[in-house]
Amino acid sequence: MAPVLSFTGRGLYCPAGDFHIDPLRPVDRALITHGHADHARPGHGAYLASEGAAPAIRHRLGDIRIETLPFGTRHRIGDATVSFHPAGHLPGSAQIRVEAGGEVWVVSGDYKTGADGLSEPFEPVRCHAFITECTFGLPVFRWRPQAEVMAEIDAWWAENRAAGRVTVLGAYSLGKAQRLLAGIDATAGPVLAHGAVEAMNAVLRAQGCRLPETLPLTPETRGRDHPGALVIVPPSAMDGAWTRRMGPVSTGFASGWMQLRGVRRRRSMDRGFVLSDHADWDGLNSAIRATGAERVFATHGYTEVFRRWLESQGYDAAVVEHGAERGAGLEDGE
């Protein structure tokens, strides 16, 4: 019997339903876990995504043919049955369950197990085989509770307000930025959002996410007009020309990679906050246990090390070969 999913040059493929999941190259039919660029790529004939993930995918990819499914709803494609389940990575982000020939496989997409107050919380799905990301699949990655990190950010912002500095916080524009907006005490001062962030704010607000009010950062924005402001920007815009119009600033960055001093120092930010939308070491291990799967495939991250660890824990473990390593410091990393 053919496996439920096989690994091809185009990505994960389901022969029973003749579709791909998060394919790397253009295919006829693509099931997409979430809207980040390394999962939702342009050029596919037809898209299927969760209801909550579709607006961001549409926003980023423009005019595509996309159908949606509510979480938990079973849908038949050829000889396979698929359904989407919350992955907790960002609002609408999904794990995809595929059942064919009596066997169930689950593709995790990107996920985190801790609730972030904005995304639908991660839901363990029982399966025979689990394809798990492992971006932070080393025991050096362990997150502290979100509330503590948010309090740290609030305190840093307060310090900056007192010192007459504008606070510039770097965060990925889809997901992390909104999680921060929802998690900090946004009543403490004016909050500005860079164009890329503001666009995603609008998309998520339209689908019902409750986010505090933000002002757009424009070429006319001057720091002196917004004393004590917090500005949320994507990493690529952190040292753009606009910072010179802000007056004195303090810069910070929120990412799981900030766990490592080396990465923090290389970023040469004033502050690094450890806040990730991926599962940490304990999260990965507990999520895998909860699936009840015997076979586990590691992808996206420290795959070989993580595979060896899983094998030592009694799993039938393998690596999904994508040909490239992922690592800290890449702009598309998280």
Add this chain to the structure above:
Amino acid sequence: MKRFARLFDALDRTTRTSAKTAALAAYLGEAPEEDRLWAIALLSGRRPKRAVTAGKLRDWAAEHAGLPAWLVEESYPVVGDLAETIALILPPPQRSEERSLSGWMAWLETLRPLEDEARKAAIREAWDGLPATDRLVFNKLLTGGFRVGVSQKLVTRALAQATGIEEPRLAHRLMGDWTPATTTYDRLILEDDPQDRLSRPYPFCLAHPLEEPGALGLPGDWLAEWKWDGIRGQMIRRGGELYLWSRGEELVTARFPDFAPLLDHLPDGTVIDGEILAWDSAAQRPLPFAQLQKRLGRKTVPKKLLAEAPARLLAYDLLEAGGRDLRERPLAERRDRLAALLGGLPPEVPLGPSPALGFDSWEALEDLRATARERRAEGLMLKRAGSPYHAGRKRGDWWKWKLDPLTVDAVMIYAQAGHGRRATLYTDFTFAVWDGDALVPFAKAYSGLSDAEFAEITRWVRQNALQRFGPVRQVPPQHVFEIAFEGIQESPRHKSGIALRFPRMLRWRRDKPAAEANTLADLQALLRRHG
């Protein structure tokens, strides 16, 4: 310890010197005296011998965290720092215990005599009592090494802010091989014990690199001499004893018994700044640096080596004569007194002047500089004739005008991730030259590219690695880099038969295909010319 951990965090968090100085000054103003002394010691590189090997510590941490040792080993290159790796994997503490920095340093001493099992138990117990924030610092105390971008100058400045004592005076007091075991904060910093003063060297005056001497004004205002390729040293004769210090503030008297006879020839109260070299007395010039290097690794020197690579000090400057500090006198006057002093020595002593070079124009000096390699020098030093002997690196009076490096174009064949700040980038590369159809590795280099270039090459390595050997990636021989180096030596220990001095990447030759990189024969030709 909490206070010191906070200081460490503050120093680590910022790259701004002013912020670091303020954090350290605040610490030095409020910490207990014994802790202050330890903080100064640790930040100026005076760390105690490590109490446990890195391998054992890693294994014990793995055991404590319930993880297999191989997994911790695999995590280490990602973090790039063992103390940090361990701090990150340990389970949450069981209780909270507060002990001062000096308390922990004393505790470290009690570990030394213990058997492994007892030492392991003591360390595991300590881990259980330490809050997560203190564990990194604690592990650093165990493994040694506090690289948080704090220079001696910064320590001195912070201490000056905290005590109100002038910087140059403090810089001098902090010199030498004191440890918190041999002195106290009061004695070292505040009282300046005369007994300690006897062996203490002056802070070395350091030079800035010079591109081009045109802007320096009249040649007649300057003294030029060779920039010798040895170890900077300070020879002190005081209180009937002879002391030799290296620039790294290491007392190396015992490693250079060659100089012992000078005790009889130098008057008491003499301090000379110079260059320690291995000397070819037949040719009256230095031996290659590699010869001197053989002597550096050893505490005691076998007779054979003493004969093969005898040491000589070429004197640059006279800092003290008749017990009087001459550093504020003009260089020209100090040089005259140095010449008089050295002129009275018998010819067989291993001490002579570093000669002043005559020149009447900058062009003439440039021609002279071009011959530096033949003299086994790295280039020239230019010193303003009227200048005092500064403490540390001060712009304007001392310049080093080095030779342009030798270069070859080489093919990158292996890449390895860096450490610390660069742990998640591939920054350490192995380079090869062609020998027929084969590539022969001949050098490793890890500096010279911009952050953006390292990021780009890292992406390329991730996508194109052919094979992995632990942390090392074999890559397709595709990228050519211009490798610069200061010297070239024959070396039977290397596959290529060649060893380079200070190799680094000068630029990424994107314009050159791998096939056009240099050959082993090219390297051998350089060796014949410059080796």
